[in-house]
Amino acid sequence: MGDPCDEMEIAYIDEPELAFQYGQTNDHPKDGLFLYGPHKKRSRSKELSVGVVGTKEGLGIFRNWAIKLGGFIAVPPPQKKEKKNRLHLSNFPGIEETFGLIISPADFVERKVDYNQLDIATKILNQHEAVRKAVDLYVSEIEWHDKNEEKSVDVWIFILPEFIFERCKPLAKRAGLDLQKGSFGKKQKKRTDLPLFAGIIDQSDEDIFEDVPDFHRQVKARLLKLGHTSQIIRETSLAPEKFLNKAGYPIRNVQEPATVAWNIATGLYYKTQHEPPWKLTNVRPSVCYMGLVFKQIPNHPREHVCCAAQMFLNEGDAVVFRGANGPWKTNDYEYHLKAPEAKKLVSKVISTFREKHGHNPKELFIHGKSGFSNEEWEAFVKATPKETNIIAVRIKTTNGEAKLFRNGDYPVIRGTAMMIDDCNAYLWANGYIPRMDTYIGPETPNPLFVTVMRSSGDTPNIKTVLGDIMGLTKINYNACNYSDGLPVTIRFANKVGEVLTMGSAKDSEKQPLKFYI
Structure with missing residues (x-):
């Protein structure tokens, strides 16, 4: 009996091309944006109205980072242990040069959230209640702006202290925190023995348990009704050098600054413009x-x-x-x-x-x-x-149910297909990318x-x-x-x-x- 694999066709699906300005095409978003600009780039640059919500420190971090976003951000040189080939990384030319967008930090609509209030809210015993209160502190600032200010905002940016990410997600480990009782018990049981807080705490607000205790998802859900797009960014993503462990190293590994700039700028363009930055051709x-x-x-x-x-x-x-x-x-x-x-x-x-x-x-x-x-x-x-x-x-x-290798033990080219x-x-859909001369992944692609x-x-x-x-x-x-x-x-x-x-x-x-x- 022959090997059944002998009857299977191995094919290569061509890498799709993307369309950019002037009808030009390229298979890499970064190269296409750098060379030609977005698919429907304006003839004149547009200034974005940006709203930012964060702590005092967070607002300062984003303001400083936004200044850098307006200029050229180079890919750092390779470390001694790295290969010289870094084709998978790209310098960031600047948000106006790349996307035709201008952001002016001096004109940001800034809404400040009290760090101590956030800290206290996220230490509430019932995690559903803790996350809801943390979300309220941020979203209420946007609601206040909508009711009291005439200036429109194209996109709201949330700058999060690291403890929000650590404490406000499902199954977050909050061991070691000095947890405090709130309006509800640990397992959603409403507290009715708090006459002192009558009129202050709405004990009927049990709809908080209709939401997963996840800051990101709750913010997106709340802003659906307000009609705002948003970008959620951790402080450590923008300024990893400010958050060090006892050994003097950043508390988390983040992408290098040029890649962070590419990703955030692309998201800002997509969330504020009528057309996406690139389209598929053919x-x-x-x-x-x-x-x-x-x-x-x-x-x-x-x-x-x-x-x-x-x-x-x-x-x-x-x-x-x-x-x-x-x-x-x-x-x-x-x-x-x-x-x-x-x-x-x-x-x-x-x-x-x-x-x-x-x-x-x-x-x-x-x-x-x-x-x-x-x-x-x-x-x-x-x-x-x-x-x-x-x-x-x-x-x-x-x-792991199907594995293919190139030249013995190398990952196959992205786009390889095996027809059953x-x-x-x-x-x-993952694999070796010839133009980058690398496979971006931790293990053999599945x-x-x-x-x-x-x-x-x-x-x-x-x-x-x-x-x-x-x-x-x-x-x-x-x-x-x-x-x-x-x-x-x-x-x-x-x-x-x-x-x-x-x-x-x-x-x-x-x-x-x-x-x-």
Whole structure:
């Protein structure tokens, strides 16, 4: 009997090209932005109105860092133990030179949060209460500005002391802190024996338990209703030299300053401009992608919220829809929508595409990490116009079940694919990148396992599907990376689901993706 691997085709999926200003293309966001500028760069630079919320020290750190962002930031020279090849790093030319944006620290809208109040809030015994109070201290400053000031703000930036990151996330280890009782007991039990604080503490505010105790997710959920985009940055990311351990080394390893500048500047552009900084080239017209994800709602173990992040590739941006809540878990340990909810969700996607383009999509790809039930699929098809071919694609991460090596023991080139049959393939979305002469990763890359599960019309070629997925790994506008290991439909759907399941995100049915990341 022959080796089954002999029958499998090994193929290379070309690296997708990106479009920038003047109709120029490049496969690397940093090179394209440096050489040509954003896809829809203005003829004249635009000054951003930036709002900053932080402690006194945090505001000073960001102000100083923003001055540096306006100029050239070089990649530091290699250390003695490093190889001279550092092609994966790029100098940052300056935010105006690269993006056509001007930020003036003297004109920032600054709102100060008291460090001691933050410290006290995050030491409250009940972590849900502690995180909510910490979030309130920040968000209340934005609410005050909206009610009392006329100056509009394009984006709000949250500068966090390190203890916020350490204490205000799920399963945070708060051992050793002098925890103090608040309005609730350790396990959500309301305290009713505090007459002294009657009228001061709202003991009826038990909706705090509808949110996961996570500062980042709660801020994003709260700002959905305020209609503001935001960027959350740790003080240690901007000034690691100011936060040293007893041995005199930074308390955490951070990216070098040029990379930090690239990532933050890209996020600021995406969150304040109508068009994304780059787009994919050679995109098939009238194709729509939708990422489907299920996330558990806090304190409701039998209910889940379904959210879809769809990406219009010819525009490069995405719209987020909130689906229905329900007990979607089935006996096969997967999550599937009932017919009415499935039909409603796809109808939202189709109608939004039609609003933007004036016609229905030719193809609608639904990306998910699990399979699709018969009931679910039939509802999807019924909600789809006849001229639209709907295709269900499962994209699963793997962990060592398939390995390929180049020249014996080197990682394969990113874009390598191993075809199992006409509908199944492994795709290495991470791997060796020739132009950088390196593989950026800690271990031998694992592939994605891609399956074209169903199609209402002609089944697309598996290589076409893989090419689309490769393209979707290059449009993460919250950073300026060469690529991601996951397509945006899966990566961002997870982030969106984490925000939409928060109780404070209720009634947020349809928003651009930039509000969630």
